[in-house]
Amino acid sequence: MTDTLLRGRLLTFNHAPRSTDDTEAYAYIEDGALLLRDGLIAASGAHAEVQALAPDVQEVDHRPHLLMAGFIDAHIHFPQVQIIASWGSQLLDWLNGYTFPAEAEYADAQHARSMARRFCDLLTDYGTTTAVAFCSVHKASAEALFHEAASRDMRMIAGKTMMDRNAPDAVLDTAQSGYDDSAALIAEWHGKGRAQYAITPRFAITSSPAQMEAAGALVAAHPDCFVQTHLSENHDEIAYTAELYPEARDYLDVYERYGLLGPRTLLGHAIHLKDREIGALAETGAHPVFCPTSNLFLGSGLFDDAGLRGRGIQSGIATDVGAGTSYSMLQTLNEGYKVLQLRGQKLEALRAFHWITRGNAEVLGLADRIGTLDPGSEADIVVLNAHATPAMALRMARAESLAEELFVLQMMGDDRAVVETYVSGQPQKGGGEAAA
Ligand code: GUN
Ligand code: ZN
Numbered sequence: 001m002t003d004t005l006l007r008g009r010l011l012t013f014n015h016a017p018r019s020t021d022d023t024e025a026y027a028y029i030e031d032g033a034l035l036l037r038d039g040l041i042a043a044s045g046a047h048a049e050v051q052a053l054a055p056d057v058q059e060v061d062h063r064p065h066l067l068m069a070g071f072i073d074a075h076i077h078f079p080q081v082q083i084i085a086s087w088g089s090q091l092l093d094w095l096n097g098y099t100f101p102a103e104a105e106y107a108d109a110q111h112a113r114s115m116a117r118r119f120c121d122l123l124t125d126y127g128t129t130t131a132v133a134f135c136s137v138h139k140a141s142a143e144a145l146f147h148e149a150a151s152r153d154m155r156m157i158a159g160k161t162m163m164d165r166n167a168p169d170a171v172l173d174t175a176q177s178g179y180d181d182s183a184a185l186i187a188e189w190h191g192k193g194r195a196q197y198a199i200t201p202r203f204a205i206t207s208s209p210a211q212m213e214a215a216g217a218l219v220a221a222h223p224d225c226f227v228q229t230h231l232s233e234n235h236d237e238i239a240y241t242a243e244l245y246p247e248a249r250d251y252l253d254v255y256e257r258y259g260l261l262g263p264r265t266l267l268g269h270a271i272h273l274k275d276r277e278i279g280a281l282a283e284t285g286a287h288p289v290f291c292p293t294s295n296l297f298l299g300s301g302l303f304d305d306a307g308l309r310g311r312g313i314q315s316g317i318a319t320d321v322g323a324g325t326s327y328s329m330l331q332t333l334n335e336g337y338k339v340l341q342l343r344g345q346k347l348e349a350l351r352a353f354h355w356i357t358r359g360n361a362e363v364l365g366l367a368d369r370i371g372t373l374d375p376g377s378e379a380d381i382v383v384l385n386a387h388a389t390p391a392m393a394l395r396m397a398r399a400e401s402l403a404e405e406l407f408v409l410q411m412m413g414d415d416r417a418v419v420e421t422y423v424s425g426q427p428q429k430g431g432g433e434a435a436a
Contacts, residue, residue: 002037003054004425007047007381008062011402012069012373014388016207017350020403026350028402030344034061034067036379039153039424044373065419066405068353069371070380071128071329072360073318075228075268075289078119078145079103079112079136080322091234091298092205094323095167102322103161104170106136112144120148121175124428126327127418129380130361130370132228132266133158133317134200137171139181146189153193153424155378157202157371160185164211175210179218186222194378194424198266204241204254216258226264226364229255231288232277233269233300233342252277261286264318264365269294270308271301272288282311291320292335296308298323305336306345316363317355329356330413337410349406384409388417 010032017025033050035043035057043050051059079102086098095239105114123131135141135158142160149156162178163171171180182199190197199222200213201207219227232238241251248254252273255261263285270281270288281288290303294305308315318324319332333356337347361371369378386405387393392412399405410415421428 003042003057005036005051005054005059006036006062006067006381006383006422007059007210008032008065008067010034010044010067010373011353012044012170014353016354016359017348020348020350022350023171025354032067034373034379036422036425039379041373041375041377041379044375046364048080054176062419066384066386067373067381068384069357069361069373069377070382070421070423071127071356071369072130072364073329074132074266074316074360074363075291076131076324077319078116079106079123079134079141081115081119084322086322086327089298090299091099091237091323092240094111094151094298099322100167102381103136104168106141107138107170109140109144112136112138112141113148116144116148119145120152120154122327123128123416124154124421124423125151126329126415126434127382127384127421128327129328129421129423130155131157131362131383132198132226132415133237134202135160137161137163137173137258139185141320142189146195146349148184150193150195152428153426155194155196155380157198157364158229159198159226161200161202162211162215163206165208175208175214178211179214182218183221186218186225190225191221192247196226198228200227200313201229201260203237204228204245205237212254212258212260216260219259219262223262224264226266227260227262229260229268231267231270232272233295234298235272238272250274251275252280256280256284261322263287266363268318268320269300269303270315271295271303275302278308278311278313281308281313287314287316287386289316289318290323290336291318292339293325294320294323294333295339296335297325302339302343304343305340305347305379306343314359314363316360328414330409333410334357334412348401349410352410353406369427379422379423382418385417385419386415388413392417
């Protein structure tokens, strides 16, 4: 593979900013460069120094734009691409009315393949280079997504959803078939190239105790897989879960008692938590995932970011498309900012951009591979333009600091602000077609 030099303004994070003037938290280089080689960042630093390492290299000049690590979406549903923006209900009606019928179509491998292509195009058009994705219940849907991601050398963490009750037959497996299909997918995909498997019991309502037990057996047999599910998103969901699992101390205990909690466990939403559940999250190292556009769209509630952080819990942040209303991690930060305003909390721009890059990478235990521009990292990079629209340009005329520029991107940015997205060193932007 040939080397490439990307020139631009570099921003990468060393740790989460502890305050607005925590300049140790990040490195910013006004005239910087990244040397990309064999899908990795071979060198990163001042342009003159990096260029001196490879004087004859092909250079792509992205000045005056910002180069950052590609965004990481820690919770998204691949088979919901055609039900994003479906009108008017809260969680359980939305699942029954829109979601399950749409997911039933993914039994058709052809459909799954076609949508997997669109899904990956959308992710990269919006600057997302790694996603943690729910597939449908059908093994073919996970195969389609892993194949598509592999064809682009894109890091993809995904799993076939396990669900054996309380949904139409067309989207149900059984405890045994859910186990067998998941085990076969793990054998085929986990650790192959950039693919990683997430064991995916959808949530307590759609998995019987027998299926939870099967999920626990998969976790015990494959401790280096991720686990993804949903937790305490909606009051009706929580009440129904308590009826279905009367022996559980609370919602989280359903997952805890089947051995599903650990540092590789991602729990979407986690809004309405009891004190015991927060303690158990801290103890097990499991990660809540904040999904602001979804939580506002379904009227689910306001995530307590500062409260969880104060207990030593590290949360992820995600779109949760199709209940989430945008593929953009920038728009996710925008709505996240507003959710936290309603909580009397703040989402400062530097912390926000740390969260969607290194922060989510740390949640995944992958910060040595993705989420930064450090040499040795995989070459997943986003190029951002804070002047992308007339309204942004007008606002930027008065911006006086990096933090202000980032805040404009956070509040006003979307795919138009993403000039280019590199996955394993290869440019992706604009590769997809408009939907027919
Ligand atoms: N809980 C169980 N399944 C889902 C889903 O698909 N989306 C959301 N937002 N919550 C869920
Ligand atoms: Zn979800």
